[in-house]
Amino acid sequence: AQSVTQPDIHITVSEGASLELRCNYSYGATPYLFWYVQSPGQGLQLLLKYFSGDTLVQGIKGFEAEFKRSQSSFNLRKPSVHWSDAAEYFCAVGATAGNQFYFGTGTSLTVIP
Amino acid sequence: EAGVAQSPRYKIIEKRQSVAFWCNPISGHATLYWYQQILGQGPKLLIQFQNNGVVDDSQLPKDRFSAERLKGVDSTLKIQPAKLEDSAVYLCASSLVSDYQVETQYFGPGTRLLVL
Numbered sequence: 030a031q032s033v034t035q036p037d038i039h040i041t042v043s044e045g046a047s048l049e050l051r052c053n054y055s056y057g058a059t060p061y062l063f064w065y066v067q068s069p070g071q072g073l074q075l076l077l078k079y080f081s082g083d084t085l086v087q088g089i090k091g092f093e094a095e096f097k098r099s100q101s102s103f104n105l106r107k108p109s110v111h112w113s114d115a116a117e118y119f120c121a122v123g124a125t126a127g128n129q130f131y132f133g134t135g136t137s138l139t140v141i142p
Numbered sequence: 143e144a145g146v147a148q149s150p151r152y153k154i155i156e157k158r159q160s161v162a163f164w165c166n167p168i169s170g171h172a173t174l175y176w177y178q179q180i181l182g183q184g185p186k187l188l189i190q191f192q193n194n195g196v197v198d199d200s201q202l203p204k205d206r207f208s209a210e211r212l213k214g215v216d217s218t219l220k221i222q223p224a225k226l227e228d229s230a231v232y233l234c235a236s237s238l239v240s241d242y243q244v245e246t247q248y249f250g251p252g253t254r255l256l257v258l
Contacts (some may be wrong), residue, residue, distance in 0.1 A: 033184075061243070061244035065249070070254075072146075072148075072250050073185070073233065075248065123247075125243060127198055128237060128247075129187060129190070129198065130187070135183070
């Protein structure tokens with residue numbers, strides 16, 4: 030069955046520090062992977078997606094993610110975090126059957142000055 | 143290009159009352175999704191439409207939840223009667239029709255429901 034695990038419920042980083050959010054997925058076929066960000070009181074905004082090809086994908090706001098099939102992972106990274114990056118981050122895997130998305134439980138990011 | 147629109151943004155009701163949420167998808171997106179997001183959890187799919195037909199409603203509590211998309215464009219999700227555990231954010235998303243690959247889902251701002 031398809032599933033997504035985000036092991037870190039909450040992460041705190043200092044402004045300017047690097048960031049890595051972990052995501053592990055379980056999917057029987059070629060995964061279609063997504064990272065979304067949800068700011069307080071807002072909907073989900075697409076950060077980036079991986080369908081195929083280069084395993085390092087670039088997204089908006091300076092984020093990138095690396096697909097590692099051997100580890101079933103799709104970790105999100107940013108070299109230097111800004112205070113405005115404080116939000117909830119969701120990893121998702123999309124299934125070709127019915128275009129259904131399976132979301133992780135999210136990682137809450139706090140940025141301290 | 144306009145995004146997914148939802149209204150209202152916030153709603154407070156008492157248990158056993160009814161409530162309705164509205165969603166207008168991105169123009170040209172034939173597939174529409176309603177999700178429920180409980181605090182501290184990821185979104186959970188309630189129902190998926192393609193045009194005006196239901197693709198999947200297996201996780202919709204049909205004794206109290208209903209949804210329609212009569213003309214294949216905008217959609218309404220209704221809860222009647224509401225329970226305390228229905229307090230959540232209700233997200234609407236839309237996408238192009240997917241034939242052989244996954245299509246990105248685009249989300250609206252959500253409706254925050256509080257049931258007292």
